[in-house]
Amino acid sequence: MSKPKLALYWAASCGGCEIAVLDVEEKILDVAGFFDIVFWPCAMDFKYKDVEAMADGSIDLCLFNGAIRNSENEALAHLLRKKSKVLAAFGSCAMDGCIPGLANLSTREEIFQTVYHQTPSTLNPEAIRPLPRVAVPEGELDIPTFYESVRTLGQVIPVDYFIPGCPPQPPQILAVLSAIMQGAQLPPAGSVLGAGEKTCCEECGRTRNEKRLKRFYRPWEIEPKVDECLLDQGIVCMGPATRSGCGALCVKANMPCRGCYGAAPNVADQGVKMVSAIASVIDAQDPAEINSILDQIADPAGTFYRFSLPSSILYRKQAEVV
């Protein structure tokens, strides 16, 4: 009997999800023994043409990481959807947009202007910039089209499961793969796998008190106490708006959560959830005082939506001049 087929693909990503899979350490041998890995461009010989030649639905499980940034990413999303029985958005980029998603607070033109014309080390007197098709003396060269916005995988194709995290933590990856390898019944399509059903605060372990904040601190401004809630101490921590499952690793290392496991369960928009959370803990009623406290929060949009901008309600910066 042939082994179930597994594919792993990376779109606009950093490679951290690949390393996370390998950080299951010696268990990777069990995984490789159970599955027939039919496509994994970072490690194996199979080409796009090989995937095209596969029968539709013949890949039993595809773990797709990375956001949809350009036309090649999108093409592979459609191709792998067609060829896969079960396709999971693996990691924060595929699920929510993650760090590349911060580009949605810019435009393609602004990005190109910065990268190819404005950075101080760029020497480009002829104002050259990359183009999808270029004539060279010998013929024509092409590269993928860079889209205006970053999108999540679920915004371009139907996705069966979502595995959050930047990256998904290896013990969670192992739990998901082991369940599949043991033939466990998978939850309904659209479910989140490899994560908890609460917020990061559940896994944190620091003592929490009633919060009445008169000011906020940037992380470098103070040395916070190690056993008290960071938000209690005035440091913005995304824990209250973030799904559990990572083990609260950052907070245990005395750094505030930044929300890489995505929105808490039943929350559509992680950023405005944090708006509510922060608003609840400010101890002021006068608008002027409230505003001066809010002035101490640096970059609310980029902090509350650090990992989830493309999957948010507003999705990207609008063109309105403000």
Place this chain on the structure above:
Amino acid sequence: MEQTRFEPRIVGFLCNWCSYTGADLAGTSRIKSPPNIRSIRVMCSGRVDPSFVLRALQLGADGVLIMGCHPGDCHYQEGNFKALRRMLLLKRILQQFGVSERRLRLDWVSAAEGDKFAQVCTEFTEEVRALGPLHLETSLLPQAQEAGLEAQEAAL
């Protein structure tokens, strides 16, 4: 041909105890108030989750108006202060997203203030009219991506 004047679509969240009653008063007193406000009654201005504001904008609203009880008069003690803090922070987020924070207004209208209700609605409608339509809902459509493609091809 006469140019059609832009009629802003505004979603209004009115709290049950004060501003919704104030709106009723404006109505029964026959005080003129622009029809642009689509009213939704909530028990308290503190019920308005920031995501409601964003959803309204996403679904086609050009502005969102929230009205609650005056500070100190909230039926639930502090609900209106929660609303105030939330909306002040949300305005900053809107600015970062390139949406004018002037499209979101929080104001206090009591049950007895039919005039004030009409006045706030009129002011806000004109403010949003001056800002123009928002067209947020189109940004998610594939056409926007294609427009990006065309622009890139055109640069060739």
Place this chain on the structure above:
Amino acid sequence: MRKIVIDPVTRLEGHGKIAIYLNDEGDVANCYFQIPELRGFERFCVGRPVEEMPRITTRICGVCPEAHHMAAAKACDAVYHVEPPAAARKLRELLYSAFYVGDHTLHFYALGGPDFVVGPDAPPAERNILGVIGKVGLEAGKKVIELRKRAQHVVSLIGGKAIHPVTSLPGGIAKGLTAEERGQIIEHTKYFVEFAKFTLGVVDAVVLKNPAYVDMILSDTFTQRVYSMGTVDANNKVNFYDGMIRVVDPEGQEFVKFHAKDYLNVLAEHVEPWTYLKFPFLKQVGWKGFVDGKESGVYRATPLARLNAADGMATPLAQEQYERMYATLGGKPAHYTLATHWARVIELMYAAERAAELAQDEEILSTKIRTIPTATPTEGVGCVEAPRGTLYHHYTTDERGILQRVNLIVGTTNNYAPISLSIRKAAFGLIKRGSEITDGVLNRIEMAFRAFDPCFGCATHSLPGEMPLEVQVFDSGGKLLTSRKRA
């Protein structure tokens, strides 16, 4: 003209492709190495608080997030005009050394090593970690897994998370070490040193004692005479974490030595329309195109380049190997691309010894690990040696520390031009009129590229690791004449 497209080239972060044009005689007319990816960090980091950069820029690369974390941390210190306490500096460097041990191991055994250990003409099914294990034994495979586990553990103890560490702040580090954690780290560093010795033994037994491999390393096809860049300490010894950056010319003469903050006097980036990645070059020499030599501003920033640019290694076992390598290669500087694999293992030895030194230093148990910044933030440059090349982070902020401008020159990017040159040279040398395009030809083109350890090495413990290559030959009308795929 016929076009041969190799797409995608793999074991590169993201994607890459190679287009080879053949003229009517069947010789290579030109060869283009294209990078089809861009994400735009230099733009979308603007508006972010600068202290978030050690956590944002790690997402440039999930294989070497530690490199970006440290460059960002140092840039943050510079922006806030603050010195971390000595203990914080040592903790950061200890994390960094452990990371180097893990990362260089990954590349040698799973990515570059197979070419070197198993050989370029071995069947594709053997040119991977399994082939390496076959050659050096199953115990070696287990050692590699164990080594990575330990290296990741050190990173997570100091950095909070193994992938995408989080603890560096302007002025220090958020978490210190307990005595127990430090004890675990000491044990790990002992393993690192033994493992590094073992790996040097592999290089010796399997590669250096094989005359055919030595010939290949020394061959002209894989030689490129360009400038070499690397960071050196006060004694001009290789240092990964801090020092001045030194560039030597193709003859080994010091060309320039500079502080990170002065990098704009030395480096510039060239743009081509057929790729998203820019080409850094030495400004004072100038961009002369894809050529090597003293008159061309192309330079390498690789383990071999670092050893070329330095006067030696700061630890004894690594120094021994450094001397041995240059004696074998016929002196300094060495321009043999394939010798980069050997240089990488020498660096592995140094990183292991350095980690052991730092772990033994009592100061790393200090609780004084933060200096609170008091100055107004302005601008700063942080630079470290990423495993794949010198890494520069340059930030400018407003008075609140919100980023206004970001410039990044990333490890592998330094090498984009020399990688292109290497591929071209291999293609020119190996594809000749009428010659059959065999697996061996494809391998050698790959080898020219893979020695640079292009940003991503995916450690596979049991997966076949040949790079997918498909060569298609089209006539000038675009009709497919023949195609060959690596099995």
